[in-house]
Amino acid sequence: MIVVTGATGNVGRPLVEALLAKGQEVTAVSRGEAEFPPGVAHRTADLGEPETLAAAFAGADKLFLLTRDHEIDIAPVLAAAEEAGIGRVVLLSSERAATRPSPEVQVYDNALTASDLEWTILRPGGFASNALLWSDSIRKERSMTAPFGDVGLPLIDPRDIAEVAAAVLTEEGHDCRIYMLSGPELMSPRGQAAAIGAAIGEPVAFTEQTREEAYEQFLAFWPAEVVEGSLEVMGSPSAAEQRISPEVERLLGRPATTFAAWAERNAAAFR
Numbered sequence: 001m002i003v004v005t006g007a008t009g010n011v012g013r014p015l016v017e018a019l020l021a022k023g024q025e026v027t028a029v030s031r032g033e034a035e036f037p038p039g040v041a042h043r044t045a046d047l048g049e050p051e052t053l054a055a056a057f058a059g060a061d062k063l064f065l066l067t068r069d070h071e072i073d074i075a076p077v078l079a080a081a082e083e084a085g086i087g088r089v090v091l092l093s094s095e096r097a098a099t100r101p102s103p104e105v106q107v108y109d110n111a112l113t114a115s116d117l118e119w120t121i122l123r124p125g126g127f128a129s130n131a132l133l134w135s136d137s138i139r140k141e142r143s144m145t146a147p148f149g150d151v152g153l154p155l156i157d158p159r160d161i162a163e164v165a166a167a168v169l170t171e172e173g174h175d176c177r178i179y180m181l182s183g184p185e186l187m188s189p190r191g192q193a194a195a196i197g198a199a200i201g202e203p204v205a206f207t208e209q210t211r212e213e214a215y216e217q218f219l220a221f222w223p224a225e226v227v228e229g230s231l232e233v234m235g236s237p238s239a240a241e242q243r244i245s246p247e248v249e250r251l252l253g254r255p256a257t258t259f260a261a262w263a264e265r266n267a268a269a270f271r
Contacts, residue, residue, distance in 0.1 A: 003057055003086070007028035007034070022170050027059075029044075029056045031044065043056040047074075047077050050077060057086060059084075068223075078112065092165070095125045098123055098180065104225065124161050124181040126155045128257075128259050131262075138200075143205040146214065147209045148188075149190045156248070157256070157259075164179065189206065191259070200270050214231060218230065
């Protein structure tokens with residue numbers, strides 16, 4: 001059985017669906033109540049409260065570990081996994097663990113690689129789904145504002161991350177591997193506005209923000225350290241952060257999803 005933490009999110013939910021499609025037994029873990037497809041066991045638990053994890057991990061042999069809260073001590077989570085009989089962990093990390101390493105960014109990667117568990121680490125870049133931050137202004141005004149309007153990054157569809165995770169969790173040959181994941185093209189905020197406009201059949205006006213304006217806006221959604229790090233990558237990406245990785249296509253046997261395709265699939269959120 002495979003346990004999926006963060007199971008209600010942009011990666012966790014499609015991962016649950018992908019594992020079901022592969023005929024896997026799945027336990028979906030979230031902090032609150034949630035609905036999942038028939039056949040999925042759901043457990044409420046909090047990675048920050050290790051005493052809640054025993055029931056969530058019971059009977060599992062693999063774990064997909066996802067948390068954006070770097071305040072959580074991951075050691076008790078890994079200990080609970082081992083105690084439950086889980087032998088393999090796939091961690092959703094961040095490309096920043098490689099491109100902008102720091103103790104804070106690398107804390108989970110280091111804890112996992114130092115453990116006795118079998119492991120694989122996924123390090124994606126920016127998510128295409130971050131464009132949903134602009135859904136309200138696009139719906140109401142057909143406009144979006146963002147900083148660094150012409151700086152392109154290889155944004156990745158979270159569904160691609162989920163499908164890679166499903167492959168890694170169910171196939172052999174991924175132990176002690178770290179995969180850098182990206183989309184297939186560089187996409188700027190201005191380009192995102194154009195792609196969303198094409199998806200909904202109406203033009204979306206783009207206005208460039210200052211860095212300070214973007215910082216205040218993003219604080220409503222992400223912790224300050226995540227905002228700061230994200231703005232650094234968005235505004236001054238390194239060559240590694242603009243590199244288009246071949247791993248999605250290599251692991252899935254198909255090209256990575258374009259931002260335009262992501263926007264078409266999610267057009268209802270912007271109409």
